[in-house]
Amino acid sequence: MVMTVIKSLITKVVRGFSFVKAGERIEEIKTITADEARRLKVNIQMGVGKLNIAGGSKEWMDGTFLYRENKLVPLLSYTLQDDQGIISLQQKSNSLKRRGGSEWDLNLTNELPVELQIETGASSSSLDLSGTQIKKVDIQTGVGNLELDLSGDWQESFQVNLECGVGDTTIHLPEGIGVRIETAQGLGKIKADGLTYHGDSLVNKAYGDSEVTIDIDANMGVGGLTFKSG
Incomplete structure (x- = not known):
């Protein structure tokens, strides 16, 4: 059974009215309702x-x-397949120059396990996943900085895969939960205060002692990679 449930509310501009001019800034709120x-x-x-x-x-x-x-224009869709809800969000461009960019502020539920897959081009990303129930994260970036917050009291282990092109990446790590990091660094530097090498991997003090482990595989292009604990 496939079901689509999307609720949309436009807060500042109502589409179709004559006062909306081409190129004008729009703020739109979209919600995927719980099912x-x-x-x-x-x-x-x-x-x-x-x-x-x-x-x-x-x-x-x-x-x-x-x-x-x-x-x-943001294109949002949702389908329910068996017990898994699938949210798809992508950017449709009707401009070859794509000037001005856009900004998306998203909030995910804390109530369900989430697999998160992100692909960006020329974008800056700030991802605070603390408090959510992440099962897996895959992030691929082109040009732009990435800040990823993995701090928090995680109850289950999960995998994070990063493929970053050009830009600086900062990852905030939890305390008291084991973290193991494998990196392939291009042109840039790694700052990993509080981490030590265990074989070819970087690990924190809690690695091997905690029941929960976060595994991070980070492949970097041009730019710095910084890990911060706490």
């Missing part, structure tokens, strides 16, 4: 702009989207 799903898979593709993600949504996901009228 009988027991787990979520979230796929996000953003070409140009700024992406912010955090937890705390009372639904499966809600987001505020800023973009230019008829340019870089």
